[in-house]
Amino acid sequence: MTQAAQQMFDRHRETLDQAVTAITNRSFWTPYPESMRTYPEDAVKAAPSKFESLLNQPFALHATGSTQQVGGEVSPYGFELGITYEQPNPQELIATMQGAIRDWRDAGTEVRVGVCLEILSRLNAISPEIAQAVMHTSGQGPMMAFQAGGPHAQDRGLEAVAYAWQAMAQIPATTKWVKPQGKHDPIAMDKRFHIVPRGISLVVACSTFPTWNTYPGLFASLATGNPVIIKPHPGAILPVAMTTRVAQQVLEEAGFDPCLVSLVPDTVDAPLTKALALDPAVKLIDFTGSNAFGDWLIKNATQAQVFAEKAGINxxxxxxxxxxxxxxxxxxxxxxxxxxxxxxxxxxxxxxxxxxxxxxxxxxxxxxxxxxxxxxxxxxxxxxxxxxxxxxxxxxxxxxxxxxxxxxxxxxxxxxxxxxxxxxxxxxxxxxxxxxxxxxxxxxxxxxxxxxxxxxxxxxxxxxxxxxxxxxxxxxxxxxxxxxxxxxxxxxxxxxxxxxxxxxxxNLDGGIFVNQSAAFSDFHATGGNPAANASLCNQAFVASRFVVVQSRRHSQSN
CATH class of the missing domain: 3.40.309.10 (Aldehyde Dehydrogenase; Chain A, domain 2)
Incomplete structure (x- = not known):
């Protein structure tokens, strides 16, 4: 564990413990306040100008291999964003990720969780800026863009990290197994248990909630050791590009390949999602969107486990x-x-x-x-x-x-x-x-x-x-x-x-509404009807993102 990564885990350990308590007792809790008044006034006031400074130019991210610039976002409020993004060659990116996965796997649970917690903390700090990006790609109103795009999305990401930590913490690293043999000497075995990620994770982001629906899959996969490709909707790239940039900065500071979280944008005319989803290296897919494409992923991307939230009749x-x-x-x-x-x-x-x-x-x-x-x-x-x-x-x-x-x-x-x-x-x-x-x-x-x-x-x-x-x-x-x-x-x-x-x-008749759900308490969807095959968030959402590989040998000690 690098010193930087250890410091990240230590810095956020109390938050992690509180998150685990919250998902256990399901009471109200959040480390990310939803009131804009609790954020620095200067940051809130500067957010619109910072958003405007991103317009009409390339958005810089770590990319690997050959790239080309793509873009074309238009704000539902009536103007072109003019931002372009590097589109890496998918095969070269996947090869890079496969080369980086071993270090990320071997870093261990504390390092991965510490990095995820640091990413979430930094995302929270720029919530006013993210709100501008969410507003002008999804069309959400200013307050909803701030709350749902910022702290509420971060809540859902932290919730996934807490479940991942809880699931991985149940697996001991080593144990000595001793079986009594009556009159004979007992059989003693030394056993080791390795948490092994599934492989590349593909998160297919949606246009209406580009962060809220993306963060659970992103952080559930990353915490459990899987590199993550985020494939944004062509109309809502900026919020997940900003998220990717923060993730890459933290990964690099912690001593890892920043491309462990990478953005692969595409266009309506030249989509990439199907090709990415069918790549043999992609083992996890998180999708939010239409029934037609969700059903296609489940039917065709058979090498991957698909977590799909589709349409329903509320x-x-x-x-x-x-x-x-x-x-x-x-x-x-x-x-x-x-x-x-x-x-x-x-x-x-x-x-x-x-x-x-x-x-x-x-x-x-x-x-x-x-x-x-x-x-x-x-x-x-x-x-x-x-x-x-x-x-x-x-x-x-x-x-x-x-x-x-x-x-x-x-x-x-x-x-x-x-x-x-x-x-x-x-x-x-x-x-x-x-x-x-x-x-x-x-x-x-x-x-x-x-x-x-x-x-x-x-x-x-x-x-x-x-x-x-x-x-x-x-x-x-x-x-x-x-x-x-x-x-x-x-x-x-x-x-x-x-x-x-x-x-x-x-019988809701006050300040709580049927279309709102609270992280750490409400399970968003159940995974039990055709609208979604997974819940945000429960143990099942994270535990299947890794496997446990054991090794054993005869014990050499008494």
Whole structure:
């Protein structure tokens, strides 16, 4: 262990111990504050100018072998970034990584974990800068870009490191094995146990959450000894390029080849993901994105273990409520946040066509739908706040999807464009809410990515549960919400959640929302339904990234 690496581990040991405690008791904890006010004021103020200083020029990273410059990012707020990135030759990079893996493996658990913790600490220090990069590639609003792109993403990375540490710490380096033989001398064996990485890890980053969805796989693989190739989405390269640069700097300072974490950007016209995924040296793949490509990876990249988060039909079932205004306000925020471009945003909202009971009396189906539309309108009535919460649509395809979906049901609330006071060309659109009947299953049982949701008229709550069960079993879901004043129905929701392996949020009406999850406490996805085959984060997410190779010999000592 180099002195620098030892210092990194020692510096962050308390944080590591606290993280392990947090994933054990699942209580609130974070070392990375989500309030921008806790970060140095000068760093926060300087972040926009630092972002602007990166525009319209090459972005420097360690690369290996022959390279070419690629780029083409366009901010969803309406301007070209003009940044180019070195694209290394994949085969030369993989050969370099294979040459570096032995030193990284033999460095041991403490070194690898110490390096990962130092990377996360330095990423946290530049959270305001990362927020600018996330905002202008994903389209997230400023506050969400800061929180989800910075400290919350770092939380998820640290969570993965804690699980990796916990899993590896269970394996002793050596042991003396003694088997009694009755009247005969016992058999004694000296055994050694080596933690051996699987191989090259490929992390396929997404465009909407380029850090949040990338850090778990990145740090789970790196901590367990696997070199990592990050393949960013062509529209959101900068946040993961900044991450890669920090990782490379720390690796180099610790005495390792900086290319142990490398960026391989590509373009829409000349994609590289399939070729990388099929390389025999790639043994781990983390993917967030469409069902079609996630299924292709699982079917074709058979030499690798694939951790895939895909699409699902996130669901809310309304049976009865105390305060309709409070629950529609809560749902209005969930539907509006980042224009529904979250893998956790509700799409299917089941309501009995006979209506629901509230503390103020019976409310019809149509009035429930109208109350939800009214809540969204009220929440977005202030245009500046609306633009901040909605953010911008990352892709023009999402903008087109809103138009395509208008004919799928009766419009309760139409989507409308909003003008941003600072960015006149920003793609900003409010939610589209449609009413449909339960029989119109083709409309609401396909993922409609973006600010699009359906209020579905069912025969009764039992029918709502039945439909939700069928749709989620077939298509999957990341989130499930339920509203009821009846404890028997609440238990039915709990049973449904277990049957379809989807986390349940019950009767949310305050400052917690169904599409938010807290690291160290909430398991993001379960790996138990078609929307995702892994959970962020649990032991299974990290423990299969290494194997234990033992050696044994007859003991030479008593």
């Amino acid at each position: 669901t809310v079932i309304i049976d009865s409520v105390d305060n309709l205004k409070a629950i529609t306000a809560n749902l209005a925020f969930s539907l509006s946040l980042y224009s529904g471009q979250m893998c956790t945003t509700p799409q299917a909202i089941y309501v009995p066509r006979s209506g629901i009971e509230t503390a103020d009396g019976h409310v019809s189906f149509d009035d429930v739908a109208a109350a939800l539309a009214k809540a969204v309108q009220a929440f977005l009535s202030d245009n500046d706040r609306a633009c901040t919460v909605l953010g911008a649509l990352q892709s023009r395809e999402t903008q087109a999807r809103i138009d395509e979906c208008r004919g799928l049901g009766e419009i309760v609330l139409d989507s409308e464009p909003r003008a941003h006071t600072q960015f006149s060309n920003a793609r900003i659109h409010t939610p589209l809410i449609l009413k449909v009947d339960a029989e119109q299953k083709a409309a609401y049982s396909e993922e409609r990515f973006g600010p699009i949701s359906f209020v579905i008229a069912t025969e009764n709550t039992a029918h709502s549960i039945e439909l939700a069960r069928d749709v989620i079993r077939e298509k999957g879901a990341i989130t499930l919400g339920g509203y009821t004043t009846d404890e028997v129905v609440a238990e039915q929701f709990e049973e449904l959640a277990m049957e379809v392996a989807t986390p349940l949020s019950l």
